[in-house]
Amino acid sequence: MSAAQLVSLTLALLAGSVTLLGLVIVTGRALHRHRDRRNARLSAGVRPWLLELIGGDSEEVNEPLLQLAALDRRVWRAVEPGAISLLGKVSGNARTAMVRLLEQRGLARDALRNLSSLSSVRRASAAHVLGLLSHAEAAFPLVRLLSDRNAEVRATAVRALGQIGTAGAAAPIIASLARGGVPFQLVAQALIRLGPGARPALVEALSHDNPAERAVAVEVLGLTGAVETARALVGVLAGDSSDDVRVRAVRALGRLGTPVCLDALIHATGPAHPQAVRVEAATALGDLGSPRAVPALRELLADAHYHVAHNAARSLARLGRPAAAALTETVAERAGTPAAGHAWEALAIQDLQAGHPPRLPAPVPR
Amino acid sequence: MSAAAAVADLLAGLGALDVPGVLDGAAGTGWSAGGTPAGAARAGQSAGGVLEVIREGVRWTLMLISALVLVYSVAINTSYLLLIFLATWDAVHNHRRLPFFSQEDVYANPLTPPVSVIMPAYNEEAGIAEAVRSMLSMRYPTFEVIVVDDGSKDGTFERLREEHNLVELPRVVPDDIPMRGTVLSTHVPANGSTPLLVIRKTNSGRADALNVGINFARHPLVCMVDADSLLDPSALLLVAKPFADDPLNVVATGGVVRIVNDCDVVGGRVTRVRMPRRWLVRIQVMEYLRAFLLGRTGWSRIGGLLIISGAFGLFRREVLVEVGGLDPDSIGEDAELVTRLHRYLRECRRAYRIVFVSEPVSWTEAPSSTAVLARQRRRWSRGLAELLWKHRSMIANPRYGRIGVLTLPYFVLFELLAPVVNLGGVALVPIALWAGAINVDFALALLLASYGYAVLVGFVALAVEEYAFRRYSSWRDLGVAAAASIAENFGYRQFNAWWGLQGIFAALRRTKQVWGVMTREGFSTPGRPAGGKKG
Known part of the structure; x- marks a missing residue:
């Protein structure tokens, strides 16, 4: 083939490709709009029944339930995504009615079947629906799905197990972090939903090799107020090999707020601990909210590390009247030092919170 | 992208038909009717002429460059x-x-x-209030907005003060990251609850203003945005x-x-x-x-x-x-x-x-x-x-x-x-003209x-x-x-x-x-x- 022919052919191919792409774009948009309009038209007639279903008392829902359960497949296909989305947003009677409707439409049955589909999208969709329905029978197959080859499927299974609330799934949910691809916060959220029944597995996870598993266990124990595990968390703070896990342990102890937590947190502000732990401990003492922390926090105002001193000041500002005296004394005793500057800031914050204009100090040195 | 134009510009000034390995076989196809014959013939006719030798050398160099530019494109x-x-x-x-x-x-x-959003602002009087309002209404669980007024000469700070009823809140200046500008004052809304901090400093450029904001940021994540940007x-x-x-x-x-x-x-x-x-x-x-x-x-x-x-x-x-x-x-x-x-x-x-x-x-x-x-x-x-x-x-x-x-x-x-x-291709066009190697149709x-x-x-x-x-x-x-x-x-x-x-x-x-x-x-x-x- 000559160069001229090659160039001609290239030109023809390019022109053809550009035209084809243009057609694909235009057709795609036209089809999309047509589908949207059709779905809007079909679901418009059904929407009043849906609203009646989620807004009515238990006896009033029979009529809309019957109507919606009897919709032909074409109309239901247009309504189904909206109905599933609605299920995640309602509670109480409305939720019960929606679950009844979706069960009658065979969604749970289809979803259970689709858990073993070859398509990862179908498996993930199925897990998503079963979670929304809190379908208890799905717990076992969903646990199996935690070792699915597709990360999205594993993630939706984690969330669904949390929604179903099977406490026995806690250990496999935690272990799913080891395979990667499952979002950390999704695992945490699922474990929180499992409630106190998950705590034995969480405590056991504190000694796992994977730092992500230890981190999630620490966070969930703190967030769920597992005060009986405070000593175990103190142990994590004292001896975990990961600074990130220790920082999370500090945060968890601040949330639990027992006396043993207070002592551990005051200790954690000491110079032997990494800066990140000390900074978080200064904040956690404010979260904990005990006046017993005031002397330690007051000392921290003079800390050489800015964020330790600053967070201590913020914590003191949150502790109210008992801290105000300590802050005023610091301003007087350490005038002209950064410690006094931090104390001024805390006092000014207290003023603002009390609805007063903030007091202004003499110029603060850097 | 820009190389596409380069190819065109370059080849417009070349005997592109002779590009070895790329355009072989173009000669004699009729496409070369508007151009000169291939290089070998011309070289033979002008043998002995120094100018012609240089011209031929230039032609081959241009062909080589044209091939490279074509591949590049x-x-x-x-x-x-x-x-x-x-x-x-x-x-x-x-x-x-x-x-x-x-x-x-x-x-x-x-x-x-939680996130600290940092907005460096320099002479943003016209849009700063809207930008900060938009930022404060972001949908996010916990965040603060830090505006660093980088020595603005207009009313940037005044606009913010009016909009949010700012009051001065003294702060010790953190220095985790070295800063060139000097922090003059720090301000927060008088209601004590809006998560906004406005820092006034001497002018030292956007990067340094961001460094000041990072120093003041309280949260583990820092979001850098322009003061003239709007976020979804x-x-x-x-x-x-x-x-x-x-x-x-x-x-x-x-x-x-x-x-x-x-x-x-x-x-x-x-x-x-x-x-x-x-x-x-x-x-x-x-x-x-x-x-x-x-x-x-x-x-x-x-x-x-x-x-x-x-x-x-x-x-x-x-x-x-x-x-x-x-x-x-x-x-x-x-x-x-x-x-x-x-x-x-x-x-x-x-x-x-x-x-x-x-x-x-x-x-x-x-x-x-x-x-x-x-x-x-x-x-x-x-x-x-x-x-x-x-x-x-x-x-x-x-x-x-x-x-x-x-x-x-x-x-x-x-x-x-x-x-x-x-642009190298564009610059070569006059040389190609001088070398007498033009094939307009093919180049087009x-x-x-x-x-x-x-x-x-x-x-x-x-x-x-x-x-x-x-x-x-x-x-x-x-x-x-x-x-x-x-x-x-x-x-x-x-x-x-x-x-x-x-x-x-x-x-x-x-x-x-x-x-x-x-x-x-x-x-x-x-x-x-x-x-x-x-x-």
């Missing part, structure tokens, strides 16, 4: 196409996830990390999601920047997306789509993301402190920061991820005049040249993984050198092919936009976008190359860095004329 457009295909993969993946993962997963989760309400949620999903590894995420010119803006929110009225801006819309959205998504997909826009990026604060914050001496400080992060984390042998998120959007005003666009492009080009020079030891160095062996060499070859190749055909390939790349980008994002809803906008993809090749690319070359020369001469004035027209709001914002 095909390679650069193919690379764009590959990046777009990678981005398409990402778009399909995200599209499939939509039904199972909602923003609520992030919003309602107690572990979603859920932008923070989506750009923070990778941090929540993979808290031990993700150190930075970047969001998409789109062009707001002529869009409807109400209450600091983009309520209706439209194609801009001016062709210069319309072309930039397509350029942003192809290069910034899809290009960066593609790089992110293969773990080679080098640039997170300064207009919208989220970083782990502790890592920013470890690397010393932004470099105030760099004119392309956002890309330089990301490169330094790669370098530092690779040298520390730490596992990390830098991710580009294609869905959250920051809206920014694009230059609508040639003069402002020229300044912007010179600055970008200069910033890239300086960045690559500063980190030259990383280029092609396997120690730095994909960034070293793939991304940085790519940026040298296809970003930095593109203007050189493009190749010109069309080169532009055709670039248009194809633009249309693929448009198809991905239509499938995954559908931001431009009207048929007219779609037609304008398609036309802009074509128009981009006629003048815009060539001027871009010229400004790029000027930027490279400025970097070589090490002239004083000047950001220049970005004249803004303000955001159009239905029922209200556009403001006359100057930044």
Whole structure:
């Protein structure tokens, strides 16, 4: 083939490709709009029944339930995504009615079947629906799905197990972090939903090799107020090999707020601990909210590390009247030092919170 | 891209039929009717003439260069196409996830990390109040907004004081990262609850203002945004999601920047997306789509993301402190920061991820005049040249993984050198004329092919936009976008190359860095004329 022919052919191919792409774009948009309009038209007639279903008392829902359960497949296909989305947003009677409707439409049955589909999208969709329905029978197959080859499927299974609330799934949910691809916060959220029944597995996870598993266990124990595990968390703070896990342990102890937590947190502000732990401990003492922390926090105002001193000041500002005296004394005793500057800031914050204009100090040195 | 024009320009001045190995066999096909015969014959006729020997030497040199430029042109457009295909993969993946993962997963989760949003502002009187209001109404569980007034000479601070009833709150100035400017005062709203901090400081440039903001940031994640940008309400949620999903590894995420010119803006929110009225801006819309959205998504997909826009990026604060914050001496400080992060984390042998998120959007005003666009492009080009020079030891160095062996060499070859190749071709035209090697018909055909390939790349980008994002809803906008993809090749690319070359020369001469004035027209709001914002 000559160069001229090659160039001609290239030109023809390019022109053809550009035209084809243009057609694909235009057709795609036209089809999309047509589908949207059709779905809007079909679901418009059904929407009043849906609203009646989620807004009515238990006896009033029979009529809309019957109507919606009897919709032909074409109309239901247009309504189904909206109905599933609605299920995640309602509670109480409305939720019960929606679950009844979706069960009658065979969604749970289809979803259970689709858990073993070859398509990862179908498996993930199925897990998503079963979670929304809190379908208890799905717990076992969903646990199996935690070792699915597709990360999205594993993630939706984690969330669904949390929604179903099977406490026995806690250990496999935690272990799913080891395979990667499952979002950390999704695992945490699922474990929180499992409630106190998950705590034995969480405590056991504190000694796992994977730092992500230890981190999630620490966070969930703190967030769920597992005060009986405070000593175990103190142990994590004292001896975990990961600074990130220790920082999370500090945060968890601040949330639990027992006396043993207070002592551990005051200790954690000491110079032997990494800066990140000390900074978080200064904040956690404010979260904990005990006046017993005031002397330690007051000392921290003079800390050489800015964020330790600053967070201590913020914590003191949150502790109210008992801290105000300590802050005023610091301003007087350490005038002209950064410690006094931090104390001024805390006092000014207290003023603002009390609805007063903030007091202004003499110029603060850097 | 710009190389397409280069091919055309170069071949317009060449006896392109003789390019060995590329265009063999063109001679005698009738395509060469308007040109001179092949080189060998001419050389034979003029043997003995020194001038003719030189002319022949020039001809062969030009042929060789033309072949290289042709290969370069095909390679650069193919690379764009590959990046777009990678981005398409990402778009399909995200599209499939939509039904199972909602923003609520992030919003309602107690572990979603708090964010400090930092807005450096210099003479932003006209738009600062709206920008801060918009930022404060972001949908995110816990965040603070830190405005760093970088020594503005207009009423930037006064506008904020009026809007939020600011009162001075004394703060000890943190110095985790070295700062050049001096902090004058710090202010918070008198209600004590709005999470806003305004810092007044002496003027020291955007990078230093951001460093001051990072120092004052209280939260573990730091989001850098321009004071003249508008964020989508859920932008923070989506750009923070990778941090929540993979808290031990993700150190930075970047969001998409789109062009707001002529869009409807109400209450600091983009309520209706439209194609801009001016062709210069319309072309930039397509350029942003192809290069910034899809290009960066593609790089992110293969773990080679080098640039997170300064207009919208989220970083782990502790890592920013470890690397010393932004470099105030760099004119392309956002890309330089990301490169330094790669370098530092690779040298520390730490596992990390830098991710580009294609869905959250920051809206920014694009230059609508040639003069402002020229300044912007010179600055970008200069910033890239300086960045690559500063980190030259990383280029092609396997120690730095994909960034070293793939991304940085790519940026040298296809970003930095593109203007050189493009305009080098233009410069060779007079020489080719002198050498008597002109074949206008064939050159025009190749010109069309080169532009055709670039248009194809633009249309693929448009198809991905239509499938995954559908931001431009009207048929007219779609037609304008398609036309802009074509128009981009006629003048815009060539001027871009010229400004790029000027930027490279400025970097070589090490002239004083000047950001220049970005004249803004303000955001159009239905029922209200556009403001006359100057930044």
